[in-house]
Amino acid sequence: MAETPAELxxxxxxxxxxxxxxxxxxxxxxxxxxxxxxRGSYSKWAGLPHGR
Known part of the structure; x- marks a missing residue:
C-alpha cells in the first residue's frame, strides 16, 4: 500500500x-x-501497491 519507497x-x-x-x-x-x-501458490495474500 505504498507507491514510493518513502511511503513504504x-x-x-x-x-x-x-x-x-x-x-x-x-x-x-x-x-x-x-x-x-x-497446484501453485501458498498464499492468496500479498503486499501490493495502493489501489492495485
Whole structure:
C-alpha cells in the first residue's frame, strides 16, 4: 500500500499492516491458491501497491 519507497518506509515506521487479499481483478487467487502448495501458490495474500 505504498507507491514510493518513502511511503513504504512511512508504513513500516508507523507499524501499518499492509498485507491484504489479492483483488480478484488482479489475480484469480481462487484458481491458483492451494494451501498445501501443490497446484501453485501458498498464499492468496500479498503486499501490493495502493489501489492495485
Amino acid at each position: 518506509w512511512a508504513n513500516l515506521a508507523a507499524g501499518r499492516h499492509c498485507i491484504r487479499e489479492v483483488p480478484a481483478d488482479r489475480w484469480a487467487a481462487g484458481t491458483h491458491h492451494d494451501p498445501a502448495g501443490v
